[in-house]
Amino acid sequence: MPPAPGDRDARREDVSEAVWLALAEKGFGGLTLRAVASAMGVSTGMLMHYFPTKRALIAHALDLLEKRTAERPRRERPAEGLATVRAMLLDILPLTPDDTARNRIWVSSWDLALADDGLASDQAGRYTRLRSTIRPHLEAARGLGELPAGADPERLAAGAVAFVHGLVVQALFDPGRFPEDVQVSMVDDFLASISAARGPAGAPRTTL
Amino acid sequence: MPPAPGDRDARREDVSEAVWLALAEKGFGGLTLRAVASAMGVSTGMLMHYFPTKRALIAHALDLLEKRTAERPRRERPAEGLATVRAMLLDILPLTPDDTARNRIWVSSWDLALADDGLASDQAGRYTRLRSTIRPHLEAARGLGELPAGADPERLAAGAVAFVHGLVVQALFDPGRFPEDVQVSMVDDFLASISAARGPAGAPRTTL
DNA sequence: CGGTACGTAACAAGCGTTCGGTATGTAAGG
């Protein structure tokens, strides 16, 4: 076959797709060169042509995961403030099969990441980035009066990420108990609660 | 050596300890018979005397994980209501090295669980049980007026579990950013927010 | 021809598992 221009990149795309399938089915613990190769009907030797070692393929898989997460279809960001935060959180939840697969692969990657210092700090960086993506909108929400004046946006961002990722894990293991509407209204309840909360340092409480 | 009474159980305890060490270090993805055997200075053949197959050893590891989680030292349950919920949530957080190891192993197990239907439904059951352990105290809190009258305890329990487990994951990957006091006050903020929130179904909101 | 893009086949290493073999102890029988 001819080494047509861009052929190499196209082939790498095929590899990516096979890696994705293998990961969605068996997770990182079951990611094997032969599984990927046979999933795309080629030999393992061919794989080594594009990824010289398995570490390279794992790194590619993680890049792919990050890329597909970044490029996933997102709902519109309606206005500033809490409504935007809501949209961001809903975009994380496993509401469609694609979202579910992506979240499964993320959770599966944590086993690898916890055992490897480099991967662990990568994951820590991703969390830091995610929080700082949400934080400005929490600040805006506070400016709009949607949050108490004393609210700490960074900490609220960490809390929102925690809530939504903990919900992801529960929903992955028990999809029947966490259908779309339950997940969505749980996020809505969470946002409503932080918007009604008192400030942190002994500020006057409105209820109770 | 004599097959003294209880010797077999004592040996199984040794195996458990070695399994625990191996898991804390490398996670389930790196759990290998030879690693366990050499960690306790014995041969792999000896392991097969106590666990006929690796599946059995993995099952034992999961049992051990559940047992050590159930038997971990817990803080006193102060009074009824939200204070009890607070104590339960704090008992989950990775605040001590032991808690951290246990949580790491739990998170690591999710890779395995997501790829195996049986393990996945086990995990779903554990979540269900955890939620129903927390729920009665949320009901009590509602009765005490610590929560809005319209609050749904089951959903609040799911939210609390989500929040705390999402916090666990972030803290495991970035312990420097989530020291004990940050984790504790995040839980406190969360509890304060749900206690101040309005009820779910169009009940009158106090702020905004 | 030379170089790229593979397939085929083999490699060493590591895996879970199996199989004798060797102590050591308990139980039985004269």
Place this chain on the structure above:
DNA sequence: CCTTACATACCGAACGCTTGTTACGTACCG
């Protein structure tokens, strides 16, 4: 009491298989 028999606990080595990796051969292109 001594001996024989048998079960237990364990080791060491090997088995067969899968893993990641490498080497070599071939087809096709410019």
